[in-house]
Amino acid sequence: MPQIVLAHDRFTDGEAKTAEALIRYASDPVVAVVDRSASIDTAEPVVGAAGREIPVVRDADEALSLDADRLAIGVAPVGGRVPDDWRPDLRAALEEGLDIVSGLHDFLAEDEELAKLARGHGAELHDLRRPPPDQPIYSSQVLDLDATIVLTVGTDCSSGKMTTSVELVRALRDRGVDTAFAATGQTGLMLGADAGVVVDAVAADFVAGWGEKIVLDAHEATGADVIVTEGQGALSHPAYGAVTLGLLHGTSPHACVLCHDETREEKTTTFHEGRRFPVLDPVREWRRLQAVADPVRRPSLAGLSVMNGPLAIPDDHPFADVPQVDVLADGAHRLAAQVEAID
Amino acid sequence: MPQIVLAHDRFTDGEAKTAEALIRYASDPVVAVVDRSASIDTAEPVVGAAGREIPVVRDADEALSLDADRLAIGVAPVGGRVPDDWRPDLRAALEEGLDIVSGLHDFLAEDEELAKLARGHGAELHDLRRPPPDQPIYSSQVLDLDATIVLTVGTDCSSGKMTTSVELVRALRDRGVDTAFAATGQTGLMLGADAGVVVDAVAADFVAGWGEKIVLDAHEATGADVIVTEGQGALSHPAYGAVTLGLLHGTSPHACVLCHDETREEKTTTFHEGRRFPVLDPVREWRRLQAVADPVRRPSLAGLSVMNGPLAIPDDHPFADVPQVDVLADGAHRLAAQVEAID
Numbered sequence: 001m002p003q004i005v006l007a008h009d010r011f012t013d014g015e016a017k018t019a020e021a022l023i024r025y026a027s028d029p030v031v032a033v034v035d036r037s038a039s040i041d042t043a044e045p046v047v048g049a050a051g052r053e054i055p056v057v058r059d060a061d062e063a064l065s066l067d068a069d070r071l072a073i074g075v076a077p078v079g080g081r082v083p084d085d086w087r088p089d090l091r092a093a094l095e096e097g098l099d100i101v102s103g104l105h106d107f108l109a110e111d112e113e114l115a116k117l118a119r120g121h122g123a124e125l126h127d128l129r130r131p132p133p134d135q136p137i138y139s140s141q142v143l144d145l146d147a148t149i150v151l152t153v154g155t156d157c158s159s160g161k162m163t164t165s166v167e168l169v170r171a172l173r174d175r176g177v178d179t180a181f182a183a184t185g186q187t188g189l190m191l192g193a194d195a196g197v198v199v200d201a202v203a204a205d206f207v208a209g210w211g212e213k214i215v216l217d218a219h220e221a222t223g224a225d226v227i228v229t230e231g232q233g234a235l236s237h238p239a240y241g242a243v244t245l246g247l248l249h250g251t252s253p254h255a256c257v258l259c260h261d262e263t264r265e266e267k268t269t270t271f272h273e274g275r276r277f278p279v280l281d282p283v284r285e286w287r288r289l290q291a292v293a294d295p296v297r298r299p300s301l302a303g304l305s306v307m308n309g310p311l312a313i314p315d316d317h318p319f320a321d322v323p324q325v326d327v328l329a330d331g332a333h334r335l336a337a338q339v340e341a342i343d
Numbered sequence: 344m345p346q347i348v349l350a351h352d353r354f355t356d357g358e359a360k361t362a363e364a365l366i367r368y369a370s371d372p373v374v375a376v377v378d379r380s381a382s383i384d385t386a387e388p389v390v391g392a393a394g395r396e397i398p399v400v401r402d403a404d405e406a407l408s409l410d411a412d413r414l415a416i417g418v419a420p421v422g423g424r425v426p427d428d429w430r431p432d433l434r435a436a437l438e439e440g441l442d443i444v445s446g447l448h449d450f451l452a453e454d455e456e457l458a459k460l461a462r463g464h465g466a467e468l469h470d471l472r473r474p475p476p477d478q479p480i481y482s483s484q485v486l487d488l489d490a491t492i493v494l495t496v497g498t499d500c501s502s503g504k505m506t507t508s509v510e511l512v513r514a515l516r517d518r519g520v521d522t523a524f525a526a527t528g529q530t531g532l533m534l535g536a537d538a539g540v541v542v543d544a545v546a547a548d549f550v551a552g553w554g555e556k557i558v559l560d561a562h563e564a565t566g567a568d569v570i571v572t573e574g575q576g577a578l579s580h581p582a583y584g585a586v587t588l589g590l591l592h593g594t595s596p597h598a599c600v601l602c603h604d605e606t607r608e609e610k611t612t613t614f615h616e617g618r619r620f621p622v623l624d625p626v627r628e629w630r631r632l633q634a635v636a637d638p639v640r641r642p643s644l645a646g647l648s649v650m651n652g653p654l655a656i657p658d659d660h661p662f663a664d665v666p667q668v669d670v671l672a673d674g675a676h677r678l679a680a681q682v683e684a685i686d
Contacts, residue, residue: 138582141615200548207585239481242550242589249581272484
């Protein structure tokens, strides 16, 4: 299902994570990026070789000659609302019968104008952040699953968990390992995950239940031997640690990959009056994760995924025997080898 | 606002926690309990002296002569739906213009018949479990609050956190300490909290934000020197630990009271094929809570609230100097003294 990616005003400044990931990883090809303020002809300057054949155009009209079936929203505007100056593009896409996939907090299907246009042109509006009606409670059934479960965890938000998950899935498949991907955020879902949910939007009591369910669903859909699940947040993040813990308990991983940005000193999110919370040393973050993972299943550490690294690891460091990779530069094959070796 | 409490079929078997708490603690007097299968004349056999003057009747009609303004639903039916055989009572109450307060998962305001009756008779339907529209992100503003914050935590669900919170508020007020109560569950909200939210129903990413908000709101509403917040779940509960961690971070307590049922060996909730998760020793649970509370604020332990105890504490026990109380038997004055002593 060829798709157009909408990324107004932010494609070239590194703030369109979803757009970049769709170009790099989506099983559905990206045929154009829409950004009215970008002054580049193709996506190559942003994402490298993967973007060489993908034109960057000023509005959806320009992209519609390219025979897409879908428009994906590839940036997250502040507040999660639909900016008014996106409406001409969304209207144009719907009038051509394209579906729209959105991870915005505001639901497109509840926007009268867009919903009416979609109905009139046989197009579908997919609001990925809409909480599903199920309210699964963690049952521990996942502990009986005959598959190896891997969860990415991080020392902060935006430390590479989604990218590492996708690269790990690729690397395992390259090695011939039957692997499924369970997504927990909008980008992962847009990439064509085998199962998933935008877990930060579900009712708080069911985070662990959802973590378990998407692992079980991904296995049921594929029968894969390895289930890679995308993590969220960081256990030590004061605003978002709850979701991290729920996924750690719910997915009950055999192994984790710890994601870390070596240049990041403070937790993301803007706090009151500029208060700062430090990004923990990866060893401390990992010990804390292990301490609370039990009583479900205590995971091993399959590797470190470090952005802007490497992390300095002397011979006597607790992680001296743990593979460290930069997945964007080198892929995740060394992580995949570790995962494959898990009994 | 005098209230009738509906507790069909479960008032006498100890399964109507909300009803019992309303009788014991609500600032709004309970004028009758409705339970068609109870064969007692007053609530005294269930709740002791506090129930001596409260008749137990078979249906709402019998209670309506007692001049209530409100009917509160005091039991949680399996699945959270409105049982059909409750409808005559709900109808009778609405036809008399009584408001209904409900913590059910199913929202009464979305029930056509009940919503229409309420409109027709000027009655209000309060669905406490409906997620509020706000989505507050933890900001750390709570760390600047000029008040002592206390959070109850537990080794399991249903280990006395709500009761301990309410008893602690009472005891502090008895001692002349200006104290506010922030509730996190339906019962606490029905009791007339100074602020609160049914936190297990909010979107997962905002649990910590809500924890912070209800503490700030309770302080803003009262200016109290101490804010007691009701906890939920248990950090080590595989299904519900996420909400516990979000509240620990979000409320950023100076001190916690750890609640424990000395006879409970396994975590509540029915797991797959009877799998069991042990209730941790309180010392282990507390160490785990302390390990993940930082980087926000590392709380002290103000005391142990033990049901069906006491917990055996020899002189060399890590909790040897920590007060241990049975709040239902003795109240929370020894806990209150500890809280009052916090700088």
